[in-house]
Amino acid sequence: MEQALEAEDLGKRYGRAWALRDCSFELPAGRVAALVGPNGAGKSTLLHLAVGLLKPDTGRVRVFGREPHGAPATLGEIGFVAQDTPLYRDFTARELISLGGRLNRRWDAALARDRLSALGIPPDRPVGKLSGGQRAQVALALALAKRPRLLLLDEPVAALDPLARREFMQALMGAVAESETTVLFSSHLLSELERTCDHLIVLQTAHVQLSGSVDELLDGHRLLVGPRDAAPPDGVEKVVRAAHTERQSTLLVRSRALPAPAPGWTEREVSLEDLVLAYLADTETRDVETAWEVTA
Numbered sequence: 001m002e003q004a005l006e007a008e009d010l011g012k013r014y015g016r017a018w019a020l021r022d023c024s025f026e027l028p029a030g031r032v033a034a035l036v037g038p039n040g041a042g043k044s045t046l047l048h049l050a051v052g053l054l055k056p057d058t059g060r061v062r063v064f065g066r067e068p069h070g071a072p073a074t075l076g077e078i079g080f081v082a083q084d085t086p087l088y089r090d091f092t093a094r095e096l097i098s099l100g101g102r103l104n105r106r107w108d109a110a111l112a113r114d115r116l117s118a119l120g121i122p123p124d125r126p127v128g129k130l131s132g133g134q135r136a137q138v139a140l141a142l143a144l145a146k147r148p149r150l151l152l153l154d155e156p157v158a159a160l161d162p163l164a165r166r167e168f169m170q171a172l173m174g175a176v177a178e179s180e181t182t183v184l185f186s187s188h189l190l191s192e193l194e195r196t197c198d199h200l201i202v203l204q205t206a207h208v209q210l211s212g213s214v215d216e217l218l219d220g221h222r223l224l225v226g227p228r229d230a231a232p233p234d235g236v237e238k239v240v241r242a243a244h245t246e247r248q249s250t251l252l253v254r255s256r257a258l259p260a261p262a263p264g265w266t267e268r269e270v271s272l273e274d275l276v277l278a279y280l281a282d283t284e285t286r287d288v289e290t291a292w293e294v295t296a
């Protein structure tokens with residue numbers, strides 16, 4: 001399987017503080033991946049390393065097998081939409097499309113023009129005078145016009161209202177379905193994930209807590225409800241998170257299918273949101289044998 005993005009023991013620090021540390025994961029080509037984590041977790045740092053704007057202090061990052069820092073050929077394959085869609089505000093969309101044509105070898109101006117016209121975005125108004133949602137669409141159209149193999153978006157919908165968010169994500173999904181582009185977007189919006197991504201990377205305090213295909217991750221975890229203070233059933237590899245009421249414990253555990261329903265325990269379906277929240281709530285996953293009991 002070809003890897004669009006790979007990190008191996010990747011680390012970046014600002015002064016003495018690590019923004020990203022011992023970070024290893026693989027993102028196979030063709031996936032739409034969400035990069036999730038709280039403020040300051042290291043998401044922008046990871047995206048800036050992937051696009052070659054930063055140089056790693058430890059380890060390696062590779063885009064389609066090559067390190068991006070100082071490698072123009074690799075950069076030509078990456079589209080990047082930075083946080084807050086920083087477009088030149090006095091330029092119109094038409095001018096930005098034409099500017100892109102002068103700066104990029106493989107530039108599909110017609111694709112950008114057609115997208116904006118289909119969305120009814122005025123091409124001759126300075127982008128500073130467009131709405132936040134329209135500006136985000138212009139930034140996406142420009143990134144797609146580059147025909148990137150890997151598209152990186154840093155919190156593309158953070159500033160948008162729910163309707164504009166939905167429209168933006170639909171536009172993004174539609175665009176990548178028509179191409180072979182691999183997408184990695186950072187986001188705080190857990191409820192949108194299940195609908196939009198098939199791969200997940202969870203970052204917390206500079207470390208990767210979880211990464212993999214959504215199907216495999218969901219398959220490998222269970223939500224168990226049972227009597228308070230009972231030991232977890234056999235077959236549980238790790239208790240990621242435990243919450244208790246007076247009489248019951250709810251455990252999100254890492255485990256393949258359990259051999260048989262353990263007496264007193266019932267199993268519930270795990271949503272992607274449950275999974276992300278469980279890993280974000282914990283900075284370290286626990287071994288079953290050790291402190292599995294965590295009061296929520």
Ligand SMILES: Nc1ncnc2c1ncn2[C@@H]1O[C@H](COP(=O)(O)OP(=O)(O)OP(=O)(O)O)[C@@H](O)[C@H]1O
Binds near residue numbers: 014018039040042
């Ligand atoms: N230029 C910089 N100089 C010093 N520290 C920085 C710099 N950029 C980021 N950091 C620090 O590195 C850590 C990771 O920041 P980063 O912006 O990558 O997080 P993030 O997950 O993108 O956060 P947010 O969701 O708020 O955008 C934070 O502690 C941040 O304060």
